[in-house]
Amino acid sequence: MIKIRNKNVAVVSIFLMMAVSPLVCGQPTAKTIMRKSREVSRFKGMESVTELHILNNRGGERIRKIAMASLSQPGVEKRIIRFLEPADVKGTGLLIFDYENKNDDMWMYLPALRKVRRIVSSEKGKSFMGSEFSNADMSAPNLDDFTLTLKGEQSVDGMECFVIDMIPVSHELIITYGFARKEVYIGKSDYMLREAHYYDKNGTLVKVLHAKDIQPVSGSGGKSMARWLSMENKINNRTSWLRILQVRYNPDVNASMFTTAYLQKQ
Amino acid sequence: MRKPVRISAIIVFIGWLLTGGLQAQGLFEQSVSGGDNQAWSLSGYIRGLAWAGKTVDKENIEPKALFSGGEINLLAKSGKFGDGKLSFRLRDGMENGYEPYGLDLREAYIHVHLGPVSLCTGRQIIAWGRADSNNPTDLITPKNPLFHSPDPDDIRMGNFLFNGKINVGTHIFFQGIWIPVYRPSIIPVTRDVLPPEMEVPAVQSPQKTLKNSGYAMKMDFTYPAVDFSLSWFDGFDPYPLFSFGGYKPVDSTFVPVIGEEPFREKIAGADFSTTLGSFGVRGEVAYRQTKGYDHDIHVALPDIRWVAGLDKTLGNLTMIVQYSGYCVTKFREVPEPGSGPAVMPDQMLLFYNRLMFRQTKRSQHTLSLHATWSPGQENVNIEGYGETNLTTGESLIRAQVKWNVSDGLSLTGGWQHFDGKQNTLYDLVGPLLNGLYMQCKICF
Numbered sequence A: 001m002i003k004i005r006n007k008n009v010a011v012v013s014i015f016l017m018m019a020v021s022p023l024v025c026g027q028p029t030a031k032t033i034m035r036k037s038r039e040v041s042r043f044k045g046m047e048s049v050t051e052l053h054i055l056n057n058r059g060g061e062r063i064r065k066i067a068m069a070s071l072s073q074p075g076v077e078k079r080i081i082r083f084l085e086p087a088d089v090k091g092t093g094l095l096i097f098d099y100e101n102k103n104d105d106m107w108m109y110l111p112a113l114r115k116v117r118r119i120v121s122s123e124k125g126k127s128f129m130g131s132e133f134s135n136a137d138m139s140a141p142n143l144d145d146f147t148l149t150l151k152g153e154q155s156v157d158g159m160e161c162f163v164i165d166m167i168p169v170s171h172e173l174i175i176t177y178g179f180a181r182k183e184v185y186i187g188k189s190d191y192m193l194r195e196a197h198y199y200d201k202n203g204t205l206v207k208v209l210h211a212k213d214i215q216p217v218s219g220s221g222g223k224s225m226a227r228w229l230s231m232e233n234k235i236n237n238r239t240s241w242l243r244i245l246q247v248r249y250n251p252d253v254n255a256s257m258f259t260t261a262y263l264q265k266q
Numbered sequence B: 001m002r003k004p005v006r007i008s009a010i011i012v013f014i015g016w017l018l019t020g021g022l023q024a025q026g027l028f029e030q031s032v033s034g035g036d037n038q039a040w041s042l043s044g045y046i047r048g049l050a051w052a053g054k055t056v057d058k059e060n061i062e063p064k065a066l067f068s069g070g071e072i073n074l075l076a077k078s079g080k081f082g083d084g085k086l087s088f089r090l091r092d093g094m095e096n097g098y099e100p101y102g103l104d105l106r107e108a109y110i111h112v113h114l115g116p117v118s119l120c121t122g123r124q125i126i127a128w129g130r131a132d133s134n135n136p137t138d139l140i141t142p143k144n145p146l147f148h149s150p151d152p153d154d155i156r157m158g159n160f161l162f163n164g165k166i167n168v169g170t171h172i173f174f175q176g177i178w179i180p181v182y183r184p185s186i187i188p189v190t191r192d193v194l195p196p197e198m199e200v201p202a203v204q205s206p207q208k209t210l211k212n213s214g215y216a217m218k219m220d221f222t223y224p225a226v227d228f229s230l231s232w233f234d235g236f237d238p239y240p241l242f243s244f245g246g247y248k249p250v251d252s253t254f255v256p257v258i259g260e261e262p263f264r265e266k267i268a269g270a271d272f273s274t275t276l277g278s279f280g281v282r283g284e285v286a287y288r289q290t291k292g293y294d295h296d297i298h299v300a301l302p303d304i305r306w307v308a309g310l311d312k313t314l315g316n317l318t319m320i321v322q323y324s325g326y327c328v329t330k331f332r333e334v335p336e337p338g339s340g341p342a343v344m345p346d347q348m349l350l351f352y353n354r355l356m357f358r359q360t361k362r363s364q365h366t367l368s369l370h371a372t373w374s375p376g377q378e379n380v381n382i383e384g385y386g387e388t389n390l391t392t393g394e395s396l397i398r399a400q401v402k403w404n405v406s407d408g409l410s411l412t413g414g415w416q417h418f419d420g421k422q423n424t425l426y427d428l429v430g431p432l433l434n435g436l437y438m439q440c441k442i443c444f
Helices: A002-025 A030-040 A171-177 B002-022 B027-032 B345-356 B425-433
Strands: A045-055 A061-073 A076-085 A093-099 A105-110 A115-119 A146-156 A159-168 A181-187 A193-199 A205-216 A224-233 A239-249 B040-054 B061-078 B082-095 B103-114 B117-124 B159-168 B172-179 B214-222 B226-236 B241-250 B253-261 B264-276 B279-290 B303-314 B317-328 B363-373 B380-389 B395-406 B409-419 B435-443
Touching (some): A030 A146, A030 A159, A030 A181, A061 B027, A115 B264, A159 A171, B040 B425, B241 B345, B345 B425
Antiparallel strands (some): A045 A061, A061 A076, A076 A093, A159 A181, A181 A193, A193 A205, A224 A239, B040 B061, B040 B435, B061 B082, B117 B159, B159 B172, B172 B214, B241 B253, B303 B317, B317 B363, B380 B395, B395 B409
8 A cells, every 4th residue: 555655656756847847947958959059050951152251360361252052861961062262272172971970971072183082070170271160160060979068148249148068078079179178159049059169178268159140041941040150269369250142041952962973073 | 566665765864864954053053153144264373383403414403394384274154054174284484305385285075964964075184093192093094294293183184085974873973984096195204314326206196996995984982981983994004105116227327216105905993982980091903904915025014003091180280191002913024124235125115114014023012101281271281292112112202382372372392302223213203303393373
């Protein structure tokens, strides 16, 4: 009898815990927020033209124009990037298969070599075309690579944001991503990334990412995109920023573009 | 009954081809092709180059190349179904003591796209092989290794080809090439290193008949874990060989005549690239069966060539370590020519041929390291290459710095040194290619 009563108490307790937990916790977990953030910034198919500005610490500026297309398929987001300007990098292409649960596949086409080369995706910390952005900044992070902690909330440009700490789970991943800790600021209402701070092993702030001009993408069912991103290097005082000049939501994007054969097409 | 079925099949096939091309261009394709309204685009570069080093007598430092010129590329397109390219290079100055040809048509082709099928006709440059710079399967179009330039693509030459590709899904494509006309590579030995009394006429190209045309095909596979290809080539090797053409009476004496003759071969090749942790792994292998080696001693012997490489990137530093080898399956020892006047031209040419095709030893093994460092915002690119042949003792060192002064404008300076004992290939080409160089280039 006692046994039965205890069992009932246990069931009721679990039920109460389940019912009350959202009230007690009040907030989603860091991983839930990051998953949601990844989800809102993922489009079934999208094409864009972007201008990348690379500024040195003496005020000199170089501009690269890039065309990009992406296609989301189950378990993988495929992206193709082609440099349009300036003349000395025109035709350089990059094909990325960004998997949710494993290392990405990446291929690069260099017109000077007339060949497509498979490149190692663990080179995520490498500078993207000489800019302060890294290859990792060009794709969504693999969440299993990080220990995620919800640190609190903070306002960024008048928007209430979740503050999440991302710490690579191994020394190899610190080298791969090029940072020891990243603090990301995710909008509470729209789950869009607003800001990110990158720290090295000594806890020194190395880079700061700002995402601005967040606008809905027409026809995408309410999804939005930051049209302006900047990366400020606090160590060498260099800045790079990119502006999306044109964007088109296209769920029927031509799937044959996401092949190495297309990558080398002139 | 069978005829309507056949006609229907043809209609379905044509429809299948065309539907690929009738899809409206998206923003990406429009941007890459310059927009729907732009029918053509112009690009290219202008440059000046100076190259100096010790000459054949190995005592004086003299200019080996001094030229200015440029390349103009005209790209034309016709909707989504076709595009064409016209690429020509202009040069004026001197190279290896000669005035380089003024106008060189590098490429001129028309490319027709019909959905998953594409057909390209005209003078083209094809580069095969997944290994770094040393590619045993790269035999479709000729090369000029004596072209003095810091840009590796400059040594490539175009040839008239019919080149068809079919994409089978997203992972496989098949390529078939017909090479109707033979165009030889430039032998990396100039008139300067041959005895002065010898006469070297132009390459004796084979008759332009169907029988003398070449064929190549490749099946290329791209999968998430690995990329690989299987290839087949049946045609003339791009490098002709020296042949002894007898003696020609000149004044009161007889002068040996040296010919350059192509030879046929069949090559089965394969290559792959994959990743292993943070390393890139790539390899390439080719088996060559030459025609006529058993009754003409000058023809290259059947052999196997291979390359295996590892690449690793650490921040802005990229390193590629490669091991390559040759194994002559039907090896025949060739005595090294002496230096006396009694050397028979035929014997000397046989040795030169073996040198060119890396067949003086039954097997050879080479190690190389290629490092590239692009610090900061990649305005400066520092490159080093070292190679040592463990069998013959030959070595090559190249160091180069490229400064991108602004978008499109670059200054490149470097040093290159081929070294080898007497009667080795690098000993022959060293006097032609060793030295310091500088290039100023603007791209548009």
